[in-house]
Amino acid sequence: MSKYDQLKKEAYDANMQLPKLGLVLFTFGNVSVVDRANQVFAIKPSGVPYEELSPEKMVIVDFDANVIEGALRPSSDTKTHAVLYKHWTSIGSIVHTHSTYATAWAQAQRDIPIFGTTHADHTTAFIPCAPPMSDEMIKGDYETETGFQILNCFKEKALDPVETEMMLVGNHAPFTWGKNAHKAVYNAAVLEEVARMAYLTLQINPQAPVLKDALIKKHFERKHGPDSYYGQ
Amino acid sequence: MSKYDQLKKEAYDANMQLPKLGLVLFTFGNVSVVDRANQVFAIKPSGVPYEELSPEKMVIVDFDANVIEGALRPSSDTKTHAVLYKHWTSIGSIVHTHSTYATAWAQAQRDIPIFGTTHADHTTAFIPCAPPMSDEMIKGDYETETGFQILNCFKEKALDPVETEMMLVGNHAPFTWGKNAHKAVYNAAVLEEVARMAYLTLQINPQAPVLKDALIKKHFERKHGPDSYYGQ
Amino acid sequence: MSKYDQLKKEAYDANMQLPKLGLVLFTFGNVSVVDRANQVFAIKPSGVPYEELSPEKMVIVDFDANVIEGALRPSSDTKTHAVLYKHWTSIGSIVHTHSTYATAWAQAQRDIPIFGTTHADHTTAFIPCAPPMSDEMIKGDYETETGFQILNCFKEKALDPVETEMMLVGNHAPFTWGKNAHKAVYNAAVLEEVARMAYLTLQINPQAPVLKDALIKKHFERKHGPDSYYGQ
Amino acid sequence: MSKYDQLKKEAYDANMQLPKLGLVLFTFGNVSVVDRANQVFAIKPSGVPYEELSPEKMVIVDFDANVIEGALRPSSDTKTHAVLYKHWTSIGSIVHTHSTYATAWAQAQRDIPIFGTTHADHTTAFIPCAPPMSDEMIKGDYETETGFQILNCFKEKALDPVETEMMLVGNHAPFTWGKNAHKAVYNAAVLEEVARMAYLTLQINPQAPVLKDALIKKHFERKHGPDSYYGQ
Numbered sequence: 001m002s003k004y005d006q007l008k009k010e011a012y013d014a015n016m017q018l019p020k021l022g023l024v025l026f027t028f029g030n031v032s033v034v035d036r037a038n039q040v041f042a043i044k045p046s047g048v049p050y051e052e053l054s055p056e057k058m059v060i061v062d063f064d065a066n067v068i069e070g071a072l073r074p075s076s077d078t079k080t081h082a083v084l085y086k087h088w089t090s091i092g093s094i095v096h097t098h099s100t101y102a103t104a105w106a107q108a109q110r111d112i113p114i115f116g117t118t119h120a121d122h123t124t125a126f127i128p129c130a131p132p133m134s135d136e137m138i139k140g141d142y143e144t145e146t147g148f149q150i151l152n153c154f155k156e157k158a159l160d161p162v163e164t165e166m167m168l169v170g171n172h173a174p175f176t177w178g179k180n181a182h183k184a185v186y187n188a189a190v191l192e193e194v195a196r197m198a199y200l201t202l203q204i205n206p207q208a209p210v211l212k213d214a215l216i217k218k219h220f221e222r223k224h225g226p227d228s229y230y231g232q
Numbered sequence: 233m234s235k236y237d238q239l240k241k242e243a244y245d246a247n248m249q250l251p252k253l254g255l256v257l258f259t260f261g262n263v264s265v266v267d268r269a270n271q272v273f274a275i276k277p278s279g280v281p282y283e284e285l286s287p288e289k290m291v292i293v294d295f296d297a298n299v300i301e302g303a304l305r306p307s308s309d310t311k312t313h314a315v316l317y318k319h320w321t322s323i324g325s326i327v328h329t330h331s332t333y334a335t336a337w338a339q340a341q342r343d344i345p346i347f348g349t350t351h352a353d354h355t356t357a358f359i360p361c362a363p364p365m366s367d368e369m370i371k372g373d374y375e376t377e378t379g380f381q382i383l384n385c386f387k388e389k390a391l392d393p394v395e396t397e398m399m400l401v402g403n404h405a406p407f408t409w410g411k412n413a414h415k416a417v418y419n420a421a422v423l424e425e426v427a428r429m430a431y432l433t434l435q436i437n438p439q440a441p442v443l444k445d446a447l448i449k450k451h452f453e454r455k456h457g458p459d460s461y462y463g464q
Numbered sequence: 465m466s467k468y469d470q471l472k473k474e475a476y477d478a479n480m481q482l483p484k485l486g487l488v489l490f491t492f493g494n495v496s497v498v499d500r501a502n503q504v505f506a507i508k509p510s511g512v513p514y515e516e517l518s519p520e521k522m523v524i525v526d527f528d529a530n531v532i533e534g535a536l537r538p539s540s541d542t543k544t545h546a547v548l549y550k551h552w553t554s555i556g557s558i559v560h561t562h563s564t565y566a567t568a569w570a571q572a573q574r575d576i577p578i579f580g581t582t583h584a585d586h587t588t589a590f591i592p593c594a595p596p597m598s599d600e601m602i603k604g605d606y607e608t609e610t611g612f613q614i615l616n617c618f619k620e621k622a623l624d625p626v627e628t629e630m631m632l633v634g635n636h637a638p639f640t641w642g643k644n645a646h647k648a649v650y651n652a653a654v655l656e657e658v659a660r661m662a663y664l665t666l667q668i669n670p671q672a673p674v675l676k677d678a679l680i681k682k683h684f685e686r687k688h689g690p691d692s693y694y695g696q
Numbered sequence: 697m698s699k700y701d702q703l704k705k706e707a708y709d710a711n712m713q714l715p716k717l718g719l720v721l722f723t724f725g726n727v728s729v730v731d732r733a734n735q736v737f738a739i740k741p742s743g744v745p746y747e748e749l750s751p752e753k754m755v756i757v758d759f760d761a762n763v764i765e766g767a768l769r770p771s772s773d774t775k776t777h778a779v780l781y782k783h784w785t786s787i788g789s790i791v792h793t794h795s796t797y798a799t800a801w802a803q804a805q806r807d808i809p810i811f812g813t814t815h816a817d818h819t820t821a822f823i824p825c826a827p828p829m830s831d832e833m834i835k836g837d838y839e840t841e842t843g844f845q846i847l848n849c850f851k852e853k854a855l856d857p858v859e860t861e862m863m864l865v866g867n868h869a870p871f872t873w874g875k876n877a878h879k880a881v882y883n884a885a886v887l888e889e890v891a892r893m894a895y896l897t898l899q900i901n902p903q904a905p906v907l908k909d910a911l912i913k914k915h916f917e918r919k920h921g922p923d924s925y926y927g928q
Contacts, residue, residue, distance in 0.1 A: 199900055202900070208340045215364065348637070437573065446602040
């Protein structure tokens with residue numbers, strides 16, 4: 001028994017959604033879930049196949065990436081998660097995958113343009129792609145610097161992590177987040193589909209225009225504005 | 233017990249076909265089925281995951297989109313369905329999805345050219361893509377205007393909704409319909425496949441010619457003309 | 465009981481392979497199997513969904529496309545099958561699908577170039593694409609003329625239907641065949657994969673060279689020559 | 697009972713992973729596993745469908761490709777495996793597939809550029825594509841020469857088979873290997889995904905830059921260097 005059993009269970013359930021949604025090959029992904037009261041988060045252990053995971057194997061880590069509880073080494077991306085939880089105080093869960101289409105956009109080092117309402121239902125912005133890091137950042141504390149690269153990308157583009165819950169790390173792969181694990185995993189699947197549709201759109205019409213401002217605003221407010229009328 | 237139990241069951245069964253056919257991610261789609269005698273239709277509730285649906289959760293709505301029966305809020309696209317049922321008096325069911333390839337063509341704002349007999353078996357026309365709406369329409373009663381955008385697109389292109397049972401709303405996604413729910417869902421899957429084949433055709437041969445008139449006519453009449461000889 | 469029970473069973477089993485192999489959407493395909501002694505073949509009934517098929521529903525037809533046995537109308541493509549059985553006396557089974565990638569090449573009206581050994585393992589030739597028919601042929605006995613279009617395509621390109629067991633009807637879709645139903649269905653799946661690989665090859669390198677003659681010959685003979693050493 | 701029962705079981709299990717991972721159509725692939733003490737390896741029999749395989753059907757072959765034990769003919773690619781085991785003394789298992797995207801790159805005769813960390817996690821090099829063989833090599837002992845073509849490709853590019861465990865034979869298809877069967881099969885799946893991502897990257901941005909040296913080094917060392925910190 002541990003006071004983090006519920007948190008571990010949530011992190012376990014969310015991690016197990018990734019292979020079900022076709023978002024990971026082997027161990028190429030991880031989900032963490034935060035406990036704001038105790039300033040810790042539960043995250044997948046490093047390199048453990050999904051079929052061998054169990055709630056007990058989740059690792060509890062604080063916001064400086066120190067292991068608080070757990071027999072296994074946490075995900076190699078743990079420091080990136082820690083930086084994001086520390087600085088973005090409203091997010092409840094983070095997902096990292098190497099899902100195919102989102103990763104291809106990250107490798108192409110391009111923001112994903114907003115071509116349709118599927119995209120606008122989730123954010124009014126292009127999905128931002130952070131540029132590759134400087135050699136100093138890479139050679140230094142790489143995973144911590146990846147976290148700062150994400151923070152800087154949002155600062156420079158004046159994006160709000162509550163309104164845009166997904167992004168690409170250039171040459172690497174996507175990160176998504178949300179108020180809870182369900183939303184963060186949902187966003188990972190939505191990003192992959194938006195990335196796929198944008199890719200196809202450009203293949204069909206390289207001059208495809210981006211969405212009109214009025215339509216961007218309308219669709220986002222339908223789902224997220226004060227007068228939203230989507231859902232129950 | 234309700235006099236709409238059978239209608240709700242039909243709408244439920246048809247909605248459940250969408251994830252089975254790979255046409256929806258999460259809640260990105262909905263099916264409605266009409267009861268012409270009572271001037272109402274049953275439609276999916278808004279934002280409810282498919283695995284949580286049941287026949288009782290379907291919402292009964294009249295042609296002005298007023299809820300007649302049901303505890304849940306109907307799909308946010310309900311007014312679009314209502315406009316189509318009101319004006320196209322021969323259709324029995326409507327499907328809206330964000331299926332990947334059809335949505336990519338909608339985002340590319342291009343009609344789908346008729347490149348082969350798979351397409352001609354279902355309509356003699358290019359699959360029309362309605363242009364994005366004016367800002368006034370978007371800011372106004374958006375979903376109702378979407379219905380009129382569809383009607384206007386068919387009027388301007390002189391298309392008959394009985395002969396062409398599928399279309400794309402530019403920047404948004406596809407709508408299909410049919411005399412009953414089975415046919416409307418069938419059309420949604422056919423449109424996705426036709427969209428995918430047309431995309432691939434253009435990648436293989438950007439100068440691919442469209443189908444000859446004689447072949448268009450032949451294939452459509454094989455399935456739909458007075459001397460049709462397809463099926464039992 | 466009928467003397468064609470075994471033939472019907474073979475045709476049924478082969479038809480049921482098409483959806484399992486992902487080669488058909490709904491009823492977009494059919495398999496026939498010949499009985500050379502009795503000069504008839506068993507073929508799928510027209511427009512019947514695969515999940516409703518049974519061996520008894522197969523239709524027995526002669527080489528002039530007359531129904532010999534069976535309560536249902538045979539596939540609308542029956543006359544095409546009949547022409548091929550009549551003129552190509554060594555083939556034992558025919559498959560017609562609208563499989564996605566092969567159909568895209570047919571719509572693009574391009575032969576599939578021989579880019580690799582996956583292709584060469586099955587034929588030394590480009591997969592031929594017959595040109596669209598003349599308006600007279602289309603308006604006439606269309607399905608019979610489709611059969612002649614296939615025969616003419618092989619004659620003009622000096623291809624042997626025993627060595628090349630697959631082709632594309634321009635603007636329409638693929639036909640494959642073989643000495644028996646197993647081989648004909650196998651060829652349908654191989655063609656779809658070869659078509660997909662050739663499409664991707666051209667996307668990666670539009671100047672991709674075709675296979676060297678020595679390699680074409682080597683791979684085909686490994687599997688099919690007098691000194692073949694593939695298989696048991 | 698045979699002293700190779702365990703080896704056969706390992707080879708059988710590994711072969712059965714190929715269809716599960718979507719890496720083979722029909723019999724288009726094979727896995728072998730080596731026993732260094734006895735200088736033999738177990739390999740799939742030629743042309744036997746995966747569903748009919750069993751551990752007993754695996755064939756035991758020495759490094760000159762002589763059958764040591766087994767009633768069936770070994771894979772037609774056996775001599776290629778033999779050459780690699782003989783010359784690369786540290787590898788424990790070899791996988792050959794015709795997986796779609798990797799084969800498309802092989803047909804395009806292009807090395808796969810290193811576009812992202814998914815690739816760099818597994819090798820610091822472009823995935824090499826060996827050029828097509830000379831006509832003499834093809835007409836000679838083809839499968840043995842294929843092995844030498846692979847060895848020469850690594851020699852010319854100064855690649856180490858312990859650091860780069862995957863490659864493409866031009867116009868043919870991929871080969872991967874590893875210290876054991878699990879790793880070799882894992883590499884076959886990783887290569888297919890890396891090939892797919894690289895293809896998509898070039899479609900999205902034909903000028904996509906390759907990964908910075910610092911990032912290549914960092915990611916590879918995270919997983920494989922002396923201070924690696926990935927996994928348990």
